Amino acid sequence: MSDPRVRAWDQLLRDPCSADLAPPCYTGVDNGYLIRTTDFVTPVLAGTFTAGTVLCDYALQISPFNFSSTTGGVAAQSISGVALPALANFGFSTNFICGTSVKRYRPVAACVKWIPSGKYSDRSGVVSIGYLPGQELVSGVTVTATAARSLCQQYAPNGAAHHEVRWLPTAADEAFTTVSAPLDTGAGSVIIVLTGVDATQTTTTQTLNGSVEITVVWEWAPSVTAGGLTVSPKAPLPYNSQQVLGTISDLGAYIFEGVRTVASHPGVINAAAQAANMYLSRGIGRRGFRGSAMTLM
Numbered sequence: 001m002s003d004p005r006v007r008a009w010d011q012l013l014r015d016p017c018s019a020d021l022a023p024p025c026y027t028g029v030d031n032g033y034l035i036r037t038t039d040f041v042t043p044v045l046a047g048t049f050t051a052g053t054v055l056c057d058y059a060l061q062i063s064p065f066n067f068s069s070t071t072g073g074v075a076a077q078s079i080s081g082v083a084l085p086a087l088a089n090f091g092f093s094t095n096f097i098c099g100t101s102v103k104r105y106r107p108v109a110a111c112v113k114w115i116p117s118g119k120y121s122d123r124s125g126v127v128s129i130g131y132l133p134g135q136e137l138v139s140g141v142t143v144t145a146t147a148a149r150s151l152c153q154q155y156a157p158n159g160a161a162h163h164e165v166r167w168l169p170t171a172a173d174e175a176f177t178t179v180s181a182p183l184d185t186g187a188g189s190v191i192i193v194l195t196g197v198d199a200t201q202t203t204t205t206q207t208l209n210g211s212v213e214i215t216v217v218w219e220w221a222p223s224v225t226a227g228g229l230t231v232s233p234k235a236p237l238p239y240n241s242q243q244v245l246g247t248i249s250d251l252g253a254y255i256f257e258g259v260r261t262v263a264s265h266p267g268v269i270n271a272a273a274q275a276a277n278m279y280l281s282r283g284i285g286r287r288g289f290r291g292s293a294m295t296l297m
Contacts, residue, residue: 055080057145062108065187068179110167118209124196128152
């Protein structure tokens with residue numbers, strides 16, 4: 001970790017939203033440009049309903065390596081207590097890496113947040129989040145919200161914590177891929193499961209009171225339509241990603257807390273970290289708690 005190139009990527013893994021962009025410590029001589037993108041998903045259930053407030057369940061898995069116009073996310077939503085329908089793929093057609101300027105890409109860092117909205121008086125439910133070294137939720141499979149929640153390592157009342165989980169790469173994530181490549185179930189993924197979360201209901205839709213924010217840092221190589229941009233091979237670093245990740249002593253804190261584990265000096269909470277906590281929890285400063293499933297240590 002004394003190498004500044006390693007520290008820069010480590011910082012980016014901890015803070016994908018605002019840390020300086022840095023290349024990953026992946027093996028090989030591949031090279032590319034770096035870019036940060038952000039997408040928002042607001043879960044909506046269509047049907048015939050009575051206007052008002054209702055509680056919903058929702059399961060979502062995000063795999064950056066598998067992004068395309070139709071893939072990268074897997075999700076299902078239902079009225080709380082009613083079985084979830086079969087999981088379905090959804091894509092990110094407006095994301096930069098799905099455009100014609102990109103020939104191939106690979107994820108460098110990512111984080112996924114649940115940001116609640118709506119009235120405090122209506123807020124309810126539990127938000128469960130986790131990291132998966134592969135894809136557990138697959139399109140076409142039916143799973144209960146309880147079963148999906150068992151894949152998560154941390155849970156908290158809706159809005160009682162910063163509901164944020166960071167992604168880490170597996171060996172599958174190191175290779176460049178394309179939007180037309182088959183899905184790789186070994187790619188690193190993150191999961192969010194909402195149970196009994198408040199939604200606004202009209203006669204034709206149920207819209208959850210909140211959104212999922214997906215931030216990814218990519219390394220990408222241009223296509224021939226990208227205005228003459230070129231990349232050259234680079235000398236590989238003397239460290240690989242698994243050696244870097246092997247320095248993590250508390251994986252749970254790394255994934256769920258990130259830069260917010262760092263204080264400006266002993267006993268004092270960093271002001272930026274505190275502001276981020278308050279924003280993500282919409283003003284509620286209580287901490288969440290880690291579940292017993294798959295404890296990460």
